[in-house]
Amino acid sequence: MIVMLLILLSAQHEGVIGIMGAMDVELRLIDESMIVESIDTIGGKTYKKGKIYGMPCVTVRAGIGKVAAAHTAQTLILRYGVDYIIFTGVAGGINPGLRIGDIVISTDVVHHDFGQVFPDSFVPFDTVGFGADSMLIALAEKAAAGLNFTPVPEGIRGEAGLPSVVLGRIATGDQFISSEEKRAWIERTFSAECVEMEGAAVAQVCKVNGVPFVIIRSLSDLANEDADVDFEVFVLYAAKNSSILVKGILEILSR
Numbered sequence: 509m510i511v512m513l514l515i516l517l518s519a520q521h522e523g524v525i526g527i528m529g530a531m532d533v534e535l536r537l538i539d540e541s542m543i544v545e546s547i548d549t550i551g552g553k554t555y556k557k558g559k560i561y562g563m564p565c566v567t568v569r570a571g572i573g574k575v576a577a578a579h580t581a582q583t584l585i586l587r588y589g590v591d592y593i594i595f596t597g598v599a600g601g602i603n604p605g606l607r608i609g610d611i612v613i614s615t616d617v618v619h620h621d622f623g624q625v626f627p628d629s630f631v632p633f634d635t636v637g638f639g640a641d642s643m644l645i646a647l648a649e650k651a652a653a654g655l656n657f658t659p660v661p662e663g664i665r666g667e668a669g670l671p672s673v674v675l676g677r678i679a680t681g682d683q684f685i686s687s688e689e690k691r692a693w694i695e696r697t698f699s700a701e702c703v704e705m706e707g708a709a710v711a712q713v714c715k716v717n718g719v720p721f722v723i724i725r726s727l728s729d730l731a732n733e734d735a736d737v738d739f740e741v742f743v744l745y746a747a748k749n750s751s752i753l754v755k756g757i758l759e760i761l762s763r
């Protein structure tokens with residue numbers, strides 16, 4: 509069934525793919541493979557339109573956080589008529605079984621900071637989230653199985669080796685998480701694999717517009733007290749892993 513869906517998506521794919529990242533490092537490698545046709549600045553964001561492996565794409569650095577991600581996703585849809593959105597970037601690990609560098613393909617994406625504040629607790633309004641597109645998920649899984657990711661660099665706990673790729677929920681909030689207590693709360697409350705600052709906003713915009721999406725993230729840190737130091741050390745490595753997977757998806761689509 510999944511193979512059939514993939515064949516259909518590849519064979520019939522004539523749509524435009526919007527590729528978003530928050531920061532320059534998250535899109536640099538992808539942009540390097542683009543034959544650029546036009547560049548526009550809208551709302552302070554630079555949209556590059558062109559072809560990657562012959563596939564029509566628009567890439568954009570959205571900036572950090574949910575508002576930046578939401579208005580950028582809406583612009584991709586309205587001004588560029590993108591048919592799919594893929595978000596690529598880094599995240600903090602929430603599942604303690606994951607290591608820096610590991611890759612998460614979103615099944616669904618939830619806002620972890622959207623809810624009601626009580627004197628002693630915070631109750632989220634939604635713990636289920638926005639479902640990612642099953643064809644894009646299947647495509648990402650297929651791409652991941654055939655790719656050479658960069659091995660885990662020195663200084664990461666556990667054994668050296670290649671990063672793992674998992675499917676699961678991603679939690680989003682307008683907060684950089686550097687707290688073991690908060691990491692554990694996000695794990696308990698949402699069973700998320702990782703946390704970042706844009707995915708659910710993109711997902712929500714995609715849902716209301718009927719645009720399929722998937723969020724791809726590689727861990728730059730583990731959302732604990734070491735997160736800001738780890739982020740600085742591993743952001744490039746993690747951003748590269750996520751880009752490698754997105755390029756793998758485009759490569760399959762171009763066949």
Ligand code: ADE
Nearest residue numbers: 598599600684685704731
């Ligand atoms: N992106 C990368 N690491 C993160 C963290 N710890 N919290 C939120 N977003 C992140």
